[in-house]
Amino acid sequence: MKMKKKELWAMLVFLLPALALLTLFIIIPFFMAFGLSFTNQRLISGRVPTKFIGLLNYERMLKDEYFFKGFGNTFIFAAVVVPLQTAFALGLALLVNKKLKGTKVFRTTYFMPTVTVMVVVAVIWTFLYHPEGLINNFLKVVSFYKWKPVDFLNNEQWAFPAIMFMSIWQGVGFQMLIFLAGLQEIPQSLYEAATIDGANKWKQFLHITLPQLRNTTTFVIIATTILALRLFDQVMVMTQGGPRGATYTIMLHIYNMGFKRLNVGYASALTVVFFLVVLGLSLLQKTLLGEERG
Amino acid sequence: MKSMKTNTIIDRTVSYVLLVFFAVFFLFPLVYMVSISLNPDELDILKTMGSPKAFFPEPVSLKNYGDVFRRMPFGRFVLNSLIVVSSTVVGGLFINSMGAFALARFSFKGRGLIVTLVVALMIIPFEAIAIPLLLMVNKFGWLDSYHVQIIPFIANPFYIFLFYQFFLGFPRDLEEAALIDGAGWFRIYWSIALPLSKPIMASVAILHFLQHWGFFLWPLMVTRGFEYRPLPVAMQTFFGQYPRDWGDIMAFASMMTVPVLILFIFLQNQYVNTVKTAGIK
Numbered sequence: 008m009k010m011k012k013k014e015l016w017a018m019l020v021f022l023l024p025a026l027a028l029l030t031l032f033i034i035i036p037f038f039m040a041f042g043l044s045f046t047n048q049r050l051i052s053g054r055v056p057t058k059f060i061g062l063l064n065y066e067r068m069l070k071d072e073y074f075f076k077g078f079g080n081t082f083i084f085a086a087v088v089v090p091l092q093t094a095f096a097l098g099l100a101l102l103v104n105k106k107l108k109g110t111k112v113f114r115t116t117y118f119m120p121t122v123t124v125m126v127v128v129a130v131i132w133t134f135l136y137h138p139e140g141l142i143n144n145f146l147k148v149v150s151f152y153k154w155k156p157v158d159f160l161n162n163e164q165w166a167f168p169a170i171m172f173m174s175i176w177q178g179v180g181f182q183m184l185i186f187l188a189g190l191q192e193i194p195q196s197l198y199e200a201a202t203i204d205g206a207n208k209w210k211q212f213l214h215i216t217l218p219q220l221r222n223t224t225t226f227v228i229i230a231t232t233i234l235a236l237r238l239f240d241q242v243m244v245m246t247q248g249g250p251r252g253a254t255y256t257i258m259l260h261i262y263n264m265g266f267k268r269l270n271v272g273y274a275s276a277l278t279v280v281f282f283l284v285v286l287g288l289s290l291l292q293k294t295l296l297g298e299e300r301g
Numbered sequence: 302m303k304s305m306k307t308n309t310i311i312d313r314t315v316s317y318v319l320l321v322f323f324a325v326f327f328l329f330p331l332v333y334m335v336s337i338s339l340n341p342d343e344l345d346i347l348k349t350m351g352s353p354k355a356f357f358p359e360p361v362s363l364k365n366y367g368d369v370f371r372r373m374p375f376g377r378f379v380l381n382s383l384i385v386v387s388s389t390v391v392g393g394l395f396i397n398s399m400g401a402f403a404l405a406r407f408s409f410k411g412r413g414l415i416v417t418l419v420v421a422l423m424i425i426p427f428e429a430i431a432i433p434l435l436l437m438v439n440k441f442g443w444l445d446s447y448h449v450q451i452i453p454f455i456a457n458p459f460y461i462f463l464f465y466q467f468f469l470g471f472p473r474d475l476e477e478a479a480l481i482d483g484a485g486w487f488r489i490y491w492s493i494a495l496p497l498s499k500p501i502m503a504s505v506a507i508l509h510f511l512q513h514w515g516f517f518l519w520p521l522m523v524t525r526g527f528e529y530r531p532l533p534v535a536m537q538t539f540f541g542q543y544p545r546d547w548g549d550i551m552a553f554a555s556m557m558t559v560p561v562l563i564l565f566i567f568l569q570n571q572y573v574n575t576v577k578t579a580g581i582k
Binding site: 014015017018019020021022024025026028029031032033034035036037039040043046050051099102103105107109110111113114115116117118119120122123124125127128130131132133134135137139140141143160170176180181184185187188189204211223226227236237239240243244261262265266271274275278282283285286289 | 306313316317319320321323324326327328329330331333334337347350351352355396397399400401402403404407415419421422424425426428429430431432433434435439441452453454456457458460461462485486487490511514515517518521522532533534536537540547551554557558561564565566568572573577579580
């Protein structure tokens with residue numbers, strides 16, 4: 008069917024604004040990152056003219072210890088936070104999904120941190136993590152005064168775990184709601200049949216709930232991983248990557264190189280690697296977890 | 302039978318203990334923030350910060366709130382955030398729904414290709430384009446403005462996709478009847494499609510709001526002075542000023558947080574639906 012001229016015009020009026028903005032602000036910058044990564048482009052062009060420098064940025068990366076530190080920490084963050092947060096979210100969803108009075112109120116309190124801005128969360132927890140703060144005193148009391156106060160955010164060993172804990176606190180409510188939606192899709196008849204067959208609660212969880220939640224779990228894991236790899240706001244506010252690089256992430260490195268040092272060429276090369284890692288991990292997870300489309 | 306009844310009672314008790322435990326776990330930092338903000342005595346804040354007393358300031362006062370307004374143009378930051386976020390969300394609702402409408406309701410050559418492109422763009426995180434985009438807006442001379450925080454974030458492949466899926470679900474004869482009646486395409490979009498898509502519009506608006514309200518990395522790079530700086534960056538700057546006055550900091554944090562928390566208590570069912578929409582792709 009051929010489109011009438013009037014219809015074609017209408018279609019273009021609807022489509023073009025979105026398409027133009029996507030092209031200008033996502034597609035072009037995306038390809039620019041690849042192009043710039045082969046140049047010595049500066050944010051503010053000074054005396055040095057911009058020129059093609061081949062793979063020099065990528066070679067430099069191999070000798071850049073902050074690059075390895077940043078990626079290493081980012082991977083550790085994802086490896087710890089993703090499984091813990093996913094399991095915690097599922098547990099909370101199961102709890103809130105019980106047919107008990109008042110679960111709706113509890114559900115609401117659990118997602119309050121997810122609508123709180125991360126910068127604010129980081130500020131509050133910086134105070135909580137103070138050497139004489141609430142967390143230290145709480146640990147002191149529950150350990151019968153065996154706990155020695157720790158300056159969490161200035162301690163190389165504790166700074167990153169402290170930020171991980173806080174990030175889970177902030178984000179888990181969102182994943183809980185996704186799991187809750189998944190749980191409510193499971194047909195009740197499956198559980199009824201299982202109860203008649205004499206399967207206990209644990210067996211029902213293993214053989215009905217988990218398999219039925221497969222797509223939801225895959226989605227939650229992939230989404231949480233991407234979020235974890237982008238780690239920036241919390242560390243920027245709380246530690247700026249310190250102490251001694253213990254919380255330095257790849258996004259912090261991109262920010263420092265591109266914005267602070269004005270080295271757009273090198274930051275673009277880092278960006279390209281960052282994107283390829285995000286893409287590769289997502290595809291790998293999709294294959295391993297085997298999302299069923301339907 | 303008796304044992305089964307005891308079992309349910311145990312199960313219920315354990316459930317409620319857990320529910321309350323987690324409620325405390327998720328709420329105590331937020332309550333702590335508000336409590337500290339209401340304590341006018343900074344020395345008392347530092348003395349009681351690690352004890353339960355911190356939750357019950359004595360006396361309660363709004364002094365810290367006044368201090369925030371005295372020490373910095375807080376109202377300006379609120380205004381900046383509201384301008385940036387509302388323009389982005391409202392603009393986004395129109396541009397994204399219109400694009401999706403074209404993709405879902407018109408048949409034209411290359412339509413499938415554009416849909417595939419939109420889906421592919423969803424995988425690109427903002428962080429992967431931030432630096433080239435910074436170079437670009439710098440060349441445009443856009444630094445330190447409202448529009449540098451608005452225009453690049455209006456069109457969003459994920460929201461186009463959500464609208465697209467929703468519009469696909471409309472029956473075909475909907476616009477055919479309207480077209481026969483002589484209504485133009487814009488009329489169909491405006492008076493048929495949009496009113497029918499209130500649920501998806503609410504979801505997209507909530508997601509877009511949350512994403513942009515807390516946006517930090519970009520405004521950190523593109524705003525310098527207070528004129529165009531939104532709340533999250535202002536919060537970080539305020540937090541970075543030494544000596545830290547925790548009462549003032551928490552007052553700033555509370556003013557930024559409590560209204561949104563109240564808003565989302567009212568919108569809770571809508572929020573739950575939104576997450577469901579975002580989760581089921």
